[in-house]
Amino acid sequence: MTQSVFQQLGGFKAVSGIVMEFYERVLDSDIVGDFFDGIDMPQMIDHQTKFVASLLGGPASYTNEQLRKAHQHLSINAEQFNEICKILDGTLADQGIGPDERKFVEEEFEKRRSFIVSH
Amino acid sequence: MSLELINQRLMQSVQVGIAIINPQNPTGPIGPLDPLGPVLVFANDSFKLWFKIEDEHSLGTFLDNGQIAEIVAEPPEVIPKNIEVNAKPKRRELFLSIDISHFDINGEPFLFIEVQNQTRKKELEAMINSYAKMMERNERELKREKERAEKLLLNIMPKSVLAELKEFGVTAPTKYEDASVVMLDFVSFTEMDIAADPAAVITELNDIFTNFDRIVEQFGCERIKTIGDAYMAVSGVPEADPDHARNIAKVALLMIHYLERRNNTHKTQWLARIGIASGQLIGSIVGIHKYVYDIFGPAVNLATRMEHSAQTMNIAVCSPMKEQIEGEFEVTFKSNEEIKGFGNTDIYTLDSIIGGSIN
DSSP states (O other): OOOOHHHHTTTHHHHHHHHHHHHHHHHHOTTTHHHHTTOOHHHHHHHHHHHHHHHTTOSOOOOHHHHHHHHGGGOBOHHHHHHHHHHHHHHHHHTTOOHHHHHHHHHHHHHTHHHHBOO | OOHHHHHHHHHHHSSSEEEEEESSOTTSOSSSOOTTOOEEEEEOHHHHHHTTOOSTTOOTTSOOHHHHHHHHHSOGGGOSEEEEEEEOSSSSOEEEEEEEEEEEETTEEEEEEEEEEOHHHHHHHHHHHHHHHHHHHHHHHHHHHHHHHHHHHHHHSOHHHHHHHHHHSSOOOEEEEEEEEEEEEETTGGGSGGGGOHHHHHHHHHHHHHHHHHHHHHTTOEEEEEETTEEEEEESSSSOOTTHHHHHHHHHHHHHHHHHHHHHHOSSOOOEEEEEEEEEEEEEEEOSSSOEEEEESHHHHHHHHHHHHSOTTOEEEOTTHHHHHBTTEEEEEEEEEEETTTEEEEEEEEEEESSSOOO
């Protein structure tokens, strides 16, 4: 069995660093930060951990239908989607993730665009 | 740079919130707390940021005057005091741990406030929690998957053989000195009307073989395989069983009984011939990627020959199995035949169990 990017990066240890940093940057962003304002911290962390783990091919994975249901009421536009993509890529780069893995994550992310962007 | 300046810079830059509060307005009367409230004497950048302090005269979102009054009013032994609060300077919620101690300067009381940012710790805790739950869920799914795979494997090999395969990666062919085999085949299967409709054949055979499986299981026997319309089961493999001959005899009788009852209520008449035999056999897994557990040897061959020799809806048996079950089962002499590989053999028909029911 080939290792997932998640395992290659070192599993939880790598993901925790990414999640913390990503969480901070998303909240700081004026384009997407408001989506996460007012959400309670454990829930937010839970969301981010699963999100990052599943993008890297780790344990949690969402079906496209679950993603669509979770996002449709937020009427997310393309700019906001791109912003998250940019923040994620920046976070991964700063956490020392190589270009190949980042490209993999970006492609995984892009695949789900139509289920997230609704506006 | 003077030492004082260094101190000041240091105080401003540390990741700890530091503040000094004079709980009573120094212009007010000494004694009870002044209605004008406490005064912030000093606050570093972290403190100001966390509690949204914009000018020196306000405590921002830090404890209100009433809370400070309560702290001051408490007896000295409960100070230093620790309080945990949440703050939200921007979108991010912070978890702060506040230590309050007090000191006097010229008889005037001051509160020294030290605030540690526990957010990361709390976040990490939440993350570990979330991750652990994720792993637990995954583990449960893996376990279910494993059970499903095991169940499938148990369909093609006995439990003890699977255990051996799991432990050692291989299984050795095992010789069983004394076991019994039942072989069943349907008569004129290819000429039956239903044979023209493969889907119907499979449905009916599935129903019949499922019922045979139940019977086989009831007597602790193992179904080895089905080939087309033939069905083979064994007793005494992989665990030796002194009752193997009696078990197989009972299975054979119940199979006939089941078919008779089924034929009474169904259009398609399934007529079987059954051969049973005891003796030596070898059980082994055959194949590397496509596992099949199979049995070989004299007992298997003899059961096959008996089945060929049996009349429709009859069970054929010969020595040594006949001797093993005699006394408990009714057998009738049928014929003496030349059996390939076994020579001249007396063949008997197994009719019924003596006195009482099979179950």
